Amino acid sequence: MPKSKRSKLVSLTKVSKKTREHKSALMIEIQNSAEKWRSCWLFEVGSMRNAHLKTVRKLWKDSARIFFGKGAVMAKALGTTPEEEHRLGLAKLATQIKGQVGLLFTNTEPQEVLEWFADFQQPDFARAGNTATRTVILPAGPVMRHHSDPPEPFPHNEDPQLRKLGLSTSMVKGVPTLNAPHKLCDKGKTLTSEQAQLLKLTGVKMVTFRVGLLSRWDTATGEVLQIEGGGLPAGDKGQDDEIDAEDPDAEMSE
Template identity: 35%
Template sequence: MPKSKRSKLVSLTQTDKKGRDNKERIFDEVRSNLDTFRYAWLLNLDGVRNQVLQELRSEWAGSKLIMGKQRVLQKALGDTIEEEYKENSSQLSKLFDGVVGILFTDEEPKVVKDYFESYSKNDYARANSKSPIDFTIPQGIVYSRGGQIAEDEDIPMQHTMDPTMRNTFKLPTTIKKGKIFLEEEYPVCEKGETLDVRKALILKQFGVACSEFKVGLLAYYDNKTTSVEKL
């Protein structure tokens, strides 16, 4: 096992005390887990939501998933050979891409690969993302799923939502016999269109989970062999 460099002083960006304390905590956690687990996996988590993070941490309860500011994570691993905490850990530091988390685990690489290659979550599209579908709200009574399922399987949207439909979503709705109504169909978005905040909110309101979230595997560090495997 290579010599530990835990005692080496590394300067973190100066900030307020609370922010500095959090950076130091994450820095120490990364190094502590490098000492504890055999593997350190670099995961791309672009677009991850808190609920998904909680699920991942629950399913990998025997391991440790750490997220934090990229520079803090890189500093903990070491930017250069001179600063690296473990032999070759600076090689992992150079492979950061996007929003990154580090999964520390003793599970064999095949187990980790199989899990994340099969893992996906349907999610609501966000503002500035591309719409993967065409979505149009049909003419007539406005139902909770906006025409995605048959009317006899759906329920009319509550009339109390009409102000939100008109004022927030800018839909030309009216109230007829206590139900929200559209005089004609309303095209919300087309496939490939860049969504603004309003359209993303409309899709979420009607339960259109048309985006898919997947975890990207970037690389992993093996504490036993001190090698980095790029994926």
């Protein structure tokens, strides 16, 4: 008797495990970058989103090389001791690679790099586990979507989803409507998955993708300079995307 198709398991995602050859190639790329560029910046990302990181890569495509991913591989490429460091002073940078951080190699003047990243911010939707940055109250009346200008009410076929997410709506002239104001979230409290989904549906963005510069290695002196006031506030480090496996500069965790 042939097997039932219902019992067949189909994998919806296929992620190839990184091989030793791939890691070795990545290490060589990092070391080549240390030979080519005048400085290397260590950075961290707040509210990691692959789309925004790709934007940074695109904007710096002709003037920098960016690596973001598995810290152990990047640190090993630089060398974690004075005896192993690929170039003078890189071990000081390698020992600072902890958590979700990246490397940016460039010839751009330090002040220009600092100013560019201080200015680059991309608002985005919060995820479950992020902290609400403000209290949001949906007023009584039609439930509105703020993705467009001016805002428009939700269509009737989305009323079941709004109810499932916790809104007490009723249909008024074919429009999902609140009979009383609904507090969607409180400032300073952790967002649930339902709250995060409602914020996204209504078009309320609560997190900001940004890059915090931590330190800079200078090829001329071999010194590693700590960035005064660098890094990101703890509140900016919410639930993040996983690293994009399709990015040639990304090194996924096993």
